[in-house]
Amino acid sequence: MAFSADLAAHLREGVTTTCGAWAIVRRDGQIYGFTDHDMNLSFEGIDFIANTGLTAKALMQTTGLSVDNSEAMGALTSAAVTEEDIIAGRFDGAEVRAWLVNWADVEQRVLQFRGEVGQLTRGNGAFEAELRGLTEALNQPQGRVFQTPCSAVLGDGLCRFDLDTPGYAVELPVQVVERQRVFRFEDLSTMDSFDHRWFERGRLEVLSGKAQGLVAVIKNDRLSADGRMVELWDSLQADIGPGDLIRLEAGCDKRVATCRYKFDNFLNFRGFPHMPGEDWLMAVPKQADSNEGGALVTGDTVSDGFGIGGGGNGGDPGFEGPGA
Structure with missing residues (x-):
């Protein structure tokens, strides 16, 4: 973190007028501001309320890829964090920013932490929230997953299907x-x-x-x-x-037949429908099969039930569209 010259000079004085301030932005856009000072503060267009009883433990920061983390504790109040909102999951994954602020001159401040709300518990009129740093995202799987079903989420940037399409x-x-x-x-x-x-x-x-x-x-x-x-x-x-x-x-079961017949979105299918399953290791030649060594994929069909046409991927796809 980089301290401004004014804030650094103030901290060197020995007697300081600093406090903590936190901003929580929920996924629905609702913004909450808290401070452990005894008076309200305001900066960056956010009002930081003093009477919420919110306090935070020391922030643990490390070098490398370790996750910065802290905890925040506060009172459940009708004006700020309510038990109903916690139970409903409205604070799950909310963005959190924490500053060290000179309350006598709020322009003297430094951003100490940025991350999101992790595990959040409540009880006895209070709540306790785990705060996870930005490096927490590195714990998520990266890259493509090689699997038969589609790995995209319906309507996301990989799927590209528009759920506002009439009939869906x-x-x-x-x-x-x-x-x-x-x-x-x-x-x-x-x-x-x-x-x-x-x-x-x-x-x-x-x-x-x-x-x-x-x-x-x-x-x-x-x-x-x-x-x-x-x-x-x-x-x-x-x-x-x-x-x-x-x-x-509309729902999607990630099958190639569903992608093709229900959503007409086969060009964006993110799975590998021709990838053999585990039972392929035990497969043996059968007289009824085509054993000339040619390609398994011919046109719109694949042998041994891996077809992408004619209901080959497990039977009739059963999707004919709205009003069929």
Whole structure:
């Protein structure tokens, strides 16, 4: 970290007027400012509030690729960090910046830490947050993964599929919800064009209400004569009820047939559908096979069930598009 000349001179005086200040930016864009000074501070367009009871332990910084880390502790208050927001996961992965500030002249400051919120716990009216430095990202796997299914996330920069394409997402109000996890729709006027299991493995995003901004993965999507049932893998950790607006997005099971027939996005498929499986090591020539030593891939088909056309990758793909 680089100290300004003014701040360095102030620190050499022996008697200082410094304090800590932290800014937390959640993934939904909400910004929180905290300080351990007894008066509010303001700089970089952020108000740092003094009455939140937030304190931080000493920052541990090392050379090399070790992860800088610290911890912050504070009181759960209705004006700042609430227990409901922590349970809902709104602070998970939030960006954190920490400064050493001369509270008598806030222009004299130095950024000591930048990272994100890690594990966050709460109890007895207080919370404790682990702060992880920028080098934490180096712990994530890098490079391509060689596997049969696609390694991209539907709609990301590798997949490039636009989920706003008509027929692949729908926004509608909640009709019936059970345990914050199971959604039932008896009125199918806005969903009758979507096939059975169309949203399975897709996303549900809450657009209004107390749970606004939360996102969950869809486990089951069942269409029957009684209506439609959409079930999530995990319950939403915030109250959601009838009338709240949600968005359902089509799901992808990472198979090449799904990419080709459901999304018409085969050119961006990021898997290796022709890669033999583990049972290939035990394969032996069979009289019914083509054993002339030629290429296994011919046109749109691959032998031994590795086809990318005609439902070869495990049977009929079963996706004919909305309204089929």
